[in-house]
Amino acid sequence: MAEPIIRCEGVTRTFRSRAALDGISLEVQPGRCFGFLGPNGAGKTTLIRCILGLARPTAGRITVRGHDIAKDPAAALARVGAIVEEPRFYGYLSGRQNLELWAAYTGGDAAARVEPVLDRVRLLDRAGDKVSTYSLGMRQRLGVARALLSDPELLVLDEPTNGLDPDGVAEFRVLIRDLVETDGRAVFVSSHLLDEIQKVCDDLAIVNQGTLITSGTLADLLAGGASALRIECDDSARAQQLLSAQASVASVTAEPSGLLAVQLHADVPANRAELNRLLVEAGLAVSRLEPRTESLEERYLHLVNEGGAA
Ligand SMILES: Nc1ncnc2c1ncn2[C@@H]1O[C@H](COP(=O)(O)OP(=O)(O)OP(=O)(O)O)[C@@H](O)[C@H]1O
Ligand SMILES: [Mg+2]
Structure with missing residues (x-):
């Protein structure tokens, strides 16, 4: 595999005693x-700010394009374009003047790229208008245009579709895929919507409460x-206690129906048989033990709604 364009190793960032990031490791391929x-x-x-050198991790290491962001930010960020939160422009200048x-x-040679990037984000016809007259979607596209001026190998976009209408989101998606497929750039994009990530990304990481x-x-x-697994037995509390202590079990939660929802590290038949035996040998009557595969969407919704670790 090629050298990753972003590598995060054990990145932790704490604010007072709270960890906003807790040992995040991931790799983004070119x-x-x-x-x-x-x-x-x-x-x-927080992670995006660390990747761009705008904040320092409390612990861990980040390299961008093979350069340590803490030691050599200029080399690391030489061909990186970014939008963090909402892009800001001079409202009294035109889109073109802002880019110039x-x-x-x-x-x-960024100056020579102003017209092509305006064309790329389909803003040429409005490029002479003041940015104060732009819609949010136009501002987001101008943000991408600005990020493209340095002909980046990597674009880092923090929730770029926040606040856009469905048409704006769809258009943005096409633009991102084009930057990846036609130009061969890497894009690192954050979102709180699975659907959006699913429609545009090749790879993904899910983070919650600072943990991957x-x-x-x-x-x-x-x-x-x-x-x-879903398990039904005559003593849920005791079963929960027994199951939680097993190495193959990631978590056990009692559903309102009284069934136990058991998350496994790996679902192999031997695990299921072993858990069944454990309960039966402890004197519990197991009336149901059914395997189920939770979809990525179910898992993410569970995560968002419960606010806990999946
Ligand atoms: N400067 C700061 N001082 C203290 N706490 C902070 C600071 N910046 C971020 N945090 C905390 O770190 C955690 C992560 O915040 P962050 O902004 O990275 O989340 P996010 O995933 O970008 O959320 P959102 O989807 O709302 O943009 C939060 O608990 C936040 O309160
Ligand atoms: Mg954010």
């Missing part, structure tokens, strides 16, 4: 779209899901 998915407050913006200013600041819940290619995560 030329792929990587989705960073998590509910509000999960730590998405930015290009002058960026240097290199799962990561992998979208295809693998959609195919695999999480392994779970």
Whole structure:
């Protein structure tokens, strides 16, 4: 596999005693779209700020394009474009003038790219208008145009579709796929919506309360899901106690119906038989033990709604 374009190793960031990020490790491959998915407050913006050198991890290490962001930020960020939260512009200048200013600041051949990037984000016809007259969607596209001025190998976008209407979101999606497939750029994009990540990303990681819940290619995560069991027996409390102590069990929760929902680290038949034996040998009457595969969506919704670790 190629050298990852972003590598995070054990990245932790604490604010006072609270960990906004707790030992995050992930790798983003060049030329792929990587989705960073998590509910509000999960730590998405915090990690993005660390990747861009805008904040320092309390512990851990981040390399971008093979360069340590803490030691050599200039080399790491030389060909990186980003939008963190809402892009800001001078409202009294036109879209084109804003980009020209930015290009002058960026240097290199950025000035020659102003017109092509305006065309790329389909803003050429409004490029002469003041930014104060732009819609939110137009501002977001201008943000991407600005991020493209340095001809980046990597674009980092923090919730770029927040506040856009469905048409704006769909259009943005097409733009991102085009940047990946036609130009071969890598895109790291955060979102709190699974649906959005699912439609645009090749790979994804799910984060909650600063911890990575799962990561992998979208295809693998959609195919695999999480392994779970549903168990019905005559003493749920005792069963919960016994099951929680097993190495193969990730978590046990009692559903309102009285059934136990058991998350397994790996769903193999031997595990199921072993758990059944454990309960029966403890004197419990097991009336049901059924395997089920939780979809990525169920797992994410569970995570968002319960606010706990899946
Ligand atoms: N400067 C700060 N000082 C103290 N706590 C902070 C600071 N920045 C972030 N946090 C905390 O870190 C946690 C993660 O915040 P972060 O902004 O990274 O979440 P997020 O995933 O981007 O959420 P959202 O979807 O709402 O944008 C939150 O609990 C937040 O309160
Ligand atoms: Mg955020």
